Amino acid sequence: MTSIDRRSLLRAGLAGGVLGALPAGPVFAGWSADRPVLTHGVQSGDATADSAVVWARADRPGRMFVEVGRRPDLRGARRVRGPVLTPDTDFTGKVRLRGLPPGQRLHYRVRVESIDRAGLFSEPIDGSLTTAPTRRQDVSFVWTGDVVGQGWGIDPAYGGLKLFDAMRERRPGFLLHSGDTVYADGPLPSSVALPGGRIYRNLVTEEKSKVAETLREYRGQYAYNLLDDAYKAFAAEVPQINQWDDHEVVNNWYPGEILDDARYTEKRVDVLAARAHRAYHEWVPVPGRSGPVHRRISYGPLLDVFVLDMRTFKDVNDGNTYADPRRGLLGAEQREWLIRGLRASRATWKVIANDLPLGVVVPDGPAAQEGVAQGDPGAPKGRELEFAQVLRAAHRAGVTGIVFLTADVHYTAAHHYDPARAAVQDFTPFWEFVSGPAHAGGFGPNALDATFGPSVAFVHAPPVANTSPADGYQHFGEVRIDAATGAFRVDLRDRDGVSLWNTTLPAPPR
Secondary structure: OEOOOHHHHHHHOOOOOOOOOOOOOOOOOOOOOOOOOEEEEEEEEOOOOOEEEEEEEEOOOEEEEEEEEOOOOOOOOEEEEEEEEOHHHOOEEEEEEEOOOOOOEEEEEEEEEEOOOOOOEOOOEEEEEEOOOOOOOOEEEEEEOOEOOOOOOOOHHHOOOOHHHHHHHOOOOOEEEOOOOOOOOOOOOOEEEOHHHOEEEOOOOOHHHOOOOOHHHHHHHHHHHOOOHHHHHHHHHOOEEEOOOOOOOOOOOOOOOEOOOOOOOOOEHHHHHHHHHHHHHHHOOOOOOOOOOOEEEEOHHHEEEEEOOOOOOOOOOOOOOOOOOOOOOOOHHHHHHHHHHHHHOOOOEEEEEOOOOOOEOOEOOOOOEOOOOOOOOOOOOOOHHHHHHHHHHHHHOOOOOEEEEEOOOOOEEEEEEOHHHOOOOOOOOEEEEEOOOOEOOEOOOOOEOHHHOEEEEEEEOOOOOOEOHHHOOOEEEEEEEOOOOOOEEEEEEEOOOOEEEEEEEOOOOO
């Protein structure tokens, strides 16, 4: 990761919110078959008030450069020297831009310089991103999850990953990707028969023809999604906040698991997870090459986003009816981090990005549970204990404005939780909104666990399990926070961007 030091930014006029004119950059060499090629477009992520990650991949070793400025033509832009892209990272690279002006639409351009021939650069690729505000201003974003799952890949005849076009047309400030960014355990067949005699024809690569086990195969999962034009165009224009869930490794995994699956020659999930974790950090525009997935990103006085990791510290999938509060999905350190963060937050809205829903029952076979809930409507048990602790601590500290946003279950829904309906009363009422899949089989709806008193305000699910993306039931959610009133509007939208249902939550009293 390469960043701009603050002294350089001040000289460039970028720190403090002003992009000043700079001397001209290098003269780029003419076209040549020997020049590097950027193979999978550009992406950006974790765009805070003063920084952002920019990602690219080349076809050979080369030095990455990024220009960033306010103007689309990048006149007067600042040029940043990035890392050398090498086979060690599959020729991927990231630059952490720092000192950016808050609450601004910025434009960037990525080039890679040949290692062998100085001055020989790749053809440039342009992108854009919006930094988080520090002042009170409108905030908008979209969220979804579950990409290329259940054997449904890219078929241009059915629009490819069309939902990403619909999200891009909403012009969001960022995407909250709620996990299952890839399906490493979901090989793609060349074709699938659809109702009515239609045929769904998948684009298939070598890495997507089997379950991922090797580092190369895990890398290939991310490379596949970026073959789609809609996905690539979206990634170039909208910064991402990414989570990971189970399918980045293998379905319903937890640390220490030994697989009973004939498709795998490597049965140790911990080995697979280490390879998947590396590929994730190489191919996804998140900070660094390792480290924790959970983090908080602030969007000024109106919004804090708490991004959870409900996979790395997860306990075993059993009946989920234990009484041990030390077990759970978050782990003690992350749980305390979340409680402290909620108590300290002064934002009007605190979005908790939970890649596993809170009250939706998600079984893992006939006798085990994958998610938080287990279907028992009584007092909290199992993994519910740690969320009862979080909600109780927030309630007793007077924290308001908590909203959970999730995906995972392959339908869209709005659930309201209220202690008046619950088996436990020590929490403040809140909403959980479910969206997805972005491009996977449609399922649901699942049963709800009554422990925290959920009520279904809306649900949109397919009539049969594993409904194809060609037949709809793909979803994303959109949030718009009004700067003047602080109101939090949620739209649950379909693959074409049509709003199926919406609600507006008034700003809670301070």
